[in-house]
Each structure stands twice: as structure tokens, then as C-alpha cells.
Amino acid sequence: TGVQLAKMLLVSLGYKSENEGFTGNAWATNVNVRASQKGLYEGLESIDVSAALTRDNAAQMIWNALKAGEVKYEYTLVSENGTLVSKTTLENKKDTDGKDLTMLKDKYAVTTRENVTLQTISKDDKGTYNVTTDGASYTKVDKDYSDLMGQKVDVLVKDNDNSKVFGIYANEDS
Numbered sequence: 740t741g742v743q744l745a746k747m748l749l750v751s752l753g754y755k756s757e758n759e760g761f762t763g764n765a766w767a768t769n770v771n772v773r774a775s776q777k778g779l780y781e782g783l784e785s786i787d788v789s790a791a792l793t794r795d796n797a798a799q800m801i802w803n804a805l806k807a808g809e810v811k812y813e814y815t816l817v818s819e820n821g822t823l824v825s826k827t828t829l830e831n832k833k834d835t836d837g838k839d840l841t842m843l844k845d846k847y848a849v850t851t852r853e854n855v856t857l858q859t860i861s862k863d864d865k866g867t868y869n870v871t872t873d874g875a876s877y878t879k880v881d882k883d884y885s886d887l888m889g890q891k892v893d894v895l896v897k898d899n900d901n902s903k904v905f906g907i908y909a910n911e912d913s
Contacts, residue, residue: 741788742767744797745774748804752777752842753811758827777807806851808832808839844898852894854910857887870907877901 746761749770756762760769771788774780780788781803786796809832816823832840843849855872860883862868868880872894879902884892891912897903 740790741780741783741786741792741796741800742770742774744792744800745779745788746770748779748800749773749777752804752807753809753832754829755812758812758829777804779803779807805843805847806841809842809845843895848898849895849905850898852896854891854912855894857884857890857892857907860885860888870904875901877904880904880907882907 746756746766749759749761750756754761754773756766759773760766767789774788779800780786782799783796786792792800810829811832813828813830815826815828817826818824832845834840834844841851843851852872852874855874857870857872859871860868862883863878865879867878868883870877870880870884872892875894877894877896881904884907887907887909891910893908893910895905895908897905
């Protein structure tokens with residue numbers, strides 16, 4: 740079901756079931772609250788999360804999780820009424836640039852360059868394409884993205900390697 744997949748995805752993002760109430764009688768409610776906060780149901784507003792998922796809805800949820808920020812728990816000792824007590828706080832993991840660290844970046848070293856305009860596409864002699872956006876140039880792109888020319892796109896690229904483009908997609912504005 741949607742809520743079962745959401746629980747698995749939340750745990751993969753760093754949430755702990757015992758800390759978040761993902762077990763017991765109210766587990767589904769707690770999972771749905773966190774899943775909504777993290778954007779796991781984006782683009783799926785009309786699904787019944789307690790029903791079986793279709794493959795495309797499951798894929799959308801997984802994609803949303805890959806783009807979501809990972810979390811971690813920080814534990815600190817504080818004194819309360821003369822005794823030391825461990826306090827737990829939930830924090831977003833941060834990338835080196837200070838932005839939230841996504842699962843896509845952390846686990847797969849993939850960066851999404853968002854909201855760039857596709858400017859030029861040319862085929863090279865090896866059957867791949869050279870692509871230029873207003874932000875960067877990419878080589879050895881496997882697919883012809885000419886149908887997206889002039890549109891705002893998101894580019895998925897291997898960190899620091901503009902020859903490893905995983906995909907170019909029209910974003911919400913297009």
C-alpha cells in the first residue's frame with residue numbers, strides 16, 4: 740500500500756520507527772504526516788494510501804523520496820532536576836553547500852541542476868549528443884532532447900562529470 744511504501748522510504752531517509760511512532764496503533768497516521776511533510780505524496784494527491792499501489796504511483800513515490808532531504812538524530816545530554824537526560828532532536832542532513840542532502844546526492848552522487856533553459860543540441864560523430872543549457876554544457880548525452888529546446892528543464896548529472904547525464908526532463912514550469 741501507499742502508506743507501507745511511505746514507511747519504508749521514510750526509514751531509508753533516516754527516520755527511526757521507534758522515535759517517530761511508526762509502530763503501534765497509530766503508525767499509519769504518523770507515517771502519513773511525515774510522508775506529506777517530506778513530499779512523498781507529491782503528484783499523487785488523489786491516491787488512496789491504504790489501497791494497493793500501481794507501479795507508476797510506486798515509482799513516483801520512490802522518485803519523490805530520492806529528491807527528499809535525508810535526516811539524522813542528534814543526541815545531547817542535558818541536566819534536568821539534577822539528573823542527566825539524553826535529548827533527541829531531528830535534523831536535516833546538509834550537503835557541503837549548506838543545502839539539504841538528498842538521497843539522490845548522498846547514495847548515488849547525482850546532482851539535479853534545476854530550472855535551466857535548454858539552448859543547443861548537436862549530434863557528434865559517435866552517435867551521442869552535446870547539450871548546452873544556460874548553466875553548463877554536457878557531452879556524450881545518449882538521447883536527443885531536441886523536443887525540449889528552449890524550455891526550462893532539470894538535468895540529472897553525475898557529480899563533477901558533465902559527460903554522465905542520466906536524463907533531461909521538462910520541469911513544472913514547462
